[in-house]
Amino acid sequence: MIRFFVVALLAFAAVATAQKKSGYEFSSRETQAMQDDDAANPGxxxxxxxxxxxxxxxxxxxxxxxxxxxxxxNSVRGVAARxxxxxxxxxxxxxxxxxxxxxxxxxxxxxxxxxxxxxxxxxxxxxxxQSRAMSIDVAIDARARSTFERGKTLFEQRQGQINLSCSQCHDDNWGKQLAGSPIPQAHPTGYPAYRLEWQTLGSLRRRLRNCLIGMRAEAPPYESADYVALELFLMARAKGLAIDTPSVRR
Amino acid sequence: MPRLGSARSPVKCSAKALVLAAALVSSANAQELRPYQIVGDAIPQSLTGAKGDAARGRAIVVNRQVGLCLLCHSGPFPEDRLQGNLSPDLTGTGARWTEGQLRLRMVDASKLNPATIMPPYYRTRDLTNVAAGFRNKPILDAAQIEDVVAFLTSLK
The missing domain is CATH 1.10.760.10 (Cytochrome c-like domain)
Incomplete structure (x- = not known):
């Protein structure tokens, strides 16, 4: 019986890992090609x-x-992954x-x-x-725990006039089409990222603000610690995915 | 004078008085929501006391800044290629639901399913961190809700 549970748990863990997808995998072939070629990647x-x-x-x-x-x-290799x-x-x-x-x-x-x-x-x-292709591995130690929890709360709370949480789209409905475009899993693997929608490079804070504005929620000012809390939570959630900065996204 | 915006008294009002009342309400205080009564899983009575306009409703549904519907739903809108598939296709909505059922699902679908991703189109309470420009305002006003309900009812 115990063996069955262990096997079932391992199978579940394998599925959960296999289903973790970088935003890159939700991009069109053209956008992926633009990112992959350093000479074509505007980032x-x-x-x-x-x-x-x-x-x-x-x-x-x-x-x-x-x-x-x-x-x-040498000196800052790996920094973006942790x-x-x-x-x-x-x-x-x-x-x-x-x-x-x-x-x-x-x-x-x-x-x-x-x-x-x-x-x-x-x-x-x-x-x-400098951390390109390295696996994301953010440590949540006792000193980072409260910031992580704050980020998790922000990710899971409904907000804005539209009354949606980040999680309702990016955990529950990723892969489905929102206004004709696939919803990614919200793993911040490639920031700052060149977004075609922006026609420029932008930070993760800017990207988070875009979602908040879409939810008709009040986006905190750029200096707000809430962005760091969300980033910490998202990076911990993205564990194992490869850094692809500067990424190109829709 | 009947109480403005009461869902229980509109039968006593003439259509003209209602239009006037609606105008007074919207000019005096856009935040004031009209009361409504839920019966079963429906709001049987119009929020405005009048029938909505299906053509105006369609325009609201396809407008990404107003109705927002096609971000999540698809439907019989050949002119719009970028539709969503998070939520049921709107084709045949009027054959599946009554007018009153559609009205409640528009006004506040969380009354039926607390976990729904359908935004509460006519609710301003119990929301968190609403952007300043949208605070104390419903996503659609009562007349817009009625227009959309009239349009959805027509999708057989």
Whole structure:
């Protein structure tokens, strides 16, 4: 009997893993081809700009990212697969954008970059690209637990005039057509992402705001910790999927 | 003078008085929802006391900013290629449901199925984090609900 349950449980786990799909798998062939070819992927314009910024000295300290970190493909490889993380010096869970801005203010003595600015998107894509094809593996330790729970609550609560939760579309109805387009599972594997709908590269925060606006819910300001909480929950939920920054999405 | 927007008194009103009452209600306070009575799984009486206009209802249904219906539903709308399939096809809706049943499903389908993904088109309470521009406003007003009900009833 116990053996039966173990077998059943393993089978269930296998199905659950097999059914976990990156947003890439919901893209059309044309969009996938655009992403796969670095020369055609428009996100690489930001990655290249990010590389330039990585090596450029900035701020009163006159330091570049490279002065401390060296070659990005060694020093920040894997970062995008394990962020957001709890940062003791911040006393909070932070995402890559916040890490970049903490480096700027503390180590470079430079001004923080504005959310959704080309420079912040460029540096974030450059850092993210170093983790391409690596498996997402975000740790939820005791210090990150409350942020994770906050993200889970936000994901599961109905909100907005339309009265929908994220989960009702992305857990319960993924793969079905919403206004003629497949609903993905909401795994943030490739942010910042080039969205054809935007005709530009944008952050995960921007993407989350799009869904909230669609639900006719009040999108919190870009600085809100709620976005980090949602990102932490989503990244933990996406465990095992490959990072594909900069991704191209519809 | 009959109470404005009472679902129990419209039989006493002339159509003209109702139109006037509706105009007064919408200009005075767009947030004021008209009371309605649920009987079984239906709202038998019109929210406005008048029959809706099916042609206007169709226009609401296919409008992605107003009715939003085709985001989730498909139906007999050959001009619109990008329809949803999260929810039942609207073809034949009027043969499957009565007018009153459709009205309740539009007004607040959660009264029948708390887990439904159908938005409550005529409810402003018990919602969370509604965007400022939509707060205290139903998705559709009473006249729009009646127009959509008239259209759906005609889909046999």
């Amino acid at each position: 690489f314009l930001w990655v290249q700009q990010g590389e330039t910024l990585w090596n450029r000295r900035d701020g009163a300290a006159g330091k570049s990212c490279a002065d401390c970190h060296g070659e990005a493909n 962020y957001p993380v709890f940062a003791p010096e911040a006393g909070a869970v932070i995402d890559i954008e916040q890490r970049i801005n903490r480096c700027r203010t503390e180590h470079q003595q430079a001004k923080p970059l504005a959310y959704e600015s080309d420079d912040l998107l460029a540096l974030t894509s450059f850092v993210g690209k």
